[in-house]
Amino acid sequence: MSKEEKNKQSDELTKEVDKANEETVDQETTEKEKPEKSELELAQEKAEEFENKYLRAMAETQNIQRRSNEERQTLQRYRSQDLAKKILPSLDNLERALQVDGLTEDVKKGLEMVQESLLQALKEEGIEVVETENFDHNLHMAVQTLPADDDHPADTIAEVFQKGYKLHDRLLRPAMVIVYN
């Protein structure tokens, strides 16, 4: 190979390398332009994603607030339930004490005062004696039945064994009754 030939070959190699380099640069430019477009897309996607996340978080916050309010209202409405339930036996004892024979007028008055003030306190908190006009299995428990007749139609309450109590719409304990059946 002559020197001239070598140079020519070398030149051609250089050109080949240059061409290859140019192609690489072109490719890089293409790749650079491609991500430039997708950077916008990514940013848009990210914006959309966080907008959705934000909107969901806001909705969730509202849900939590709503639920929390409902819960608080329920807690408030039935807050006296536990203490009221525990006080009912005292009321039963008072009623029994009032039925003892030979109470002096003073003692009777005293007991009645305690009973009335307890019932008043309970009433102010939404607790009332369950009505016992007609038998209602939602409010009454039949501890005994008597045969119904013309004077005593079925589902008439013959006697109340123990009073029932409710707190607003919630039954604290059913009335124990004897019912015609």
Place this chain on the structure above:
Amino acid sequence: MSKEEKNKQSDELTKEVDKANEETVDQETTEKEKPEKSELELAQEKAEEFENKYLRAMAETQNIQRRSNEERQTLQRYRSQDLAKKILPSLDNLERALQVDGLTEDVKKGLEMVQESLLQALKEEGIEVVETENFDHNLHMAVQTLPADDDHPADTIAEVFQKGYKLHDRLLRPAMVIVYN
């Protein structure tokens, strides 16, 4: 003006219009390319804005949940406060009834049973009689004072007029006392 001249003029007008349109298109392209860069910026800003909003909303949600839990716990802890306060006069009446002279054993037992069951119900809900060993202005109200002496140092309680009650750490009503001073 010859027909040819007219056509030429018309052609030139058309060219002018075309040129103007081209310029508009160019302008639009320029405007499009300019915002293309700022579109990315806008998208990135929007993404950042919603990410911040989202993070704030999440933090707010956690705050609301924490506050709601604390509130619920407080409501639960002091739920019996109102009913308990209203029951205290009944306890006072019971105590007075027990001090009446000439009670039969049966009546006395009955009254004590009611009293004990009421106190037990209150205790189970966290309500207890305020101690009256030494005068404490946070728990007691001095309705009368007696001069202190060697046998009765200052701030010793001489007599409890009316019992005080507290619900956990919260005073429902102070004890009414006579205190040496």
